[in-house]
Amino acid sequence: MVEDSEDDALLVKLELRRAGYEPHLRRVETADALRAALGNSWDVIISDYSLPRFDGMQALRVVRELAGGDVPFVLVSGTIGEEKAVEALKLGAGDFVTKQNLTRLVPAIEREIRDAQVRRERRETLEALEAAVLARDRFLSIASHELKTPLTSLQLHVQSLQRGLAVDDLEPERIKEKLGKIWRATERLSELVERLLDVTRIGKGPVELDLEEFDLVDLARDIVTRLREPLGSSAAPIAIISDAPARGLWDRMRLDALLSNLLSNALKYGEGKPIEIRIDGAGSTVHLSVTDHGIGIAPADHSRIFGRFERAVPDTNYSGFGVGLWVARLVAEAHGGRLDVQSSPGSGATFVLDLPRQELVG
């Protein structure tokens, strides 16, 4: 409360008490004192119009400058001219109450607090929407970059085939080899498109599961073979550590995608060092972990990386949509399980998947 008269402050306090409030009220008389008080957060600022060393209009400017537009500001004063009152309202005061008519004060404050709340919520919604649009735009630009990579190699191979055929200097073996590369590029393209569609589908509603019984260790073995093959001997070694089969009723295709994602991340961020997959199928919940010894992830990023369109590293350094872990988490949760990460920068990362055998959600 910006007020030079203790009596007037007391009157306001009594008025608030009469309406059932127990106000925590601080009275200030100068601009400096007001600035200091604004270090705390207040539900409403009540200000007199004219004070010996200060006035309500200056107080309003200080409040708007330091506390933003959300904090309600109500002028409580002796009679001031209509012009001054209008000016105050124009400058952003919420209401003007005369000291002769304090019964209007509480309803005015209540309305101002409500309005401020609405303003705040509207602003937050708007900010969230803007952030979502920004994330989507960034995703689209990353997605188009990602699609262009296999498209580039596809077109290069096709063009070089065309050139070779034009001058008729291609051996059948060479043609076969080029066609093989072309085929691989189209496979990469269709896989990317599939993943893009998955993002849209999964974003829309609950993840639908197509359950069948299979062994997670078998699946892991298949995936390792599939991922390592195109990388040749230069790829990091991947060890599967498991005592026994881990059978359960799960969605094979989705877990394949989940595990492939964890492993490609490990290959991508693992700096070529060995990768371990541990599978423990002894209990009612199967535990699977994928450990790499690469660049690691700062603790501050641990929860963020499971969000949509997120990644722990800058976009410019690593390829990928930034949606893999988001999809992986949703798939784990749809199985009634969970996906977590343990990591610190420079010491690699371990992703842990807990997967109940049968308890299903949804």
Added chain:
Amino acid sequence: MRYVATSPGAEAAPSVSATPAATEAVRPGRDSNRAVLVVDDDPDIREALQDILESEMYEVETAMNGQDALDRARHLRPRVILLDLMMPVMDGAEFRRRQLADPELSSIPVIVVSAISALDQEARRLAITEHLQKPLEIDELLAVVARHCQ
């Protein structure tokens, strides 16, 4: 046409006339006039570019990131470097900074080859006058490389 060149004579037709018979003869020795360094993190693209350039009798080396490229450039002394931008370990921009700071490498011309949007601005920012937008037109690619390897 996506290819943009700001240097004069950019419209010159590709000067390469394929004479494949010479390829094997060139390989054992070093034809320093035809050495090209291809820098890209994607193995398929590296391979495709290498295939195409080698069939035009260039001597091609590839690097998978900026760090790798610096090492190879010092050995190979290429006539021109084809540089991708988004790469792990060391990206294209950082490679360019270090290349320019290295008196042995700074004069080697660099052509940016990337799928990012606003590639012309990014190239200008890196003080590179030539860029090729992915997906690539093979004729443009060969024309640009040929011009640097005359």
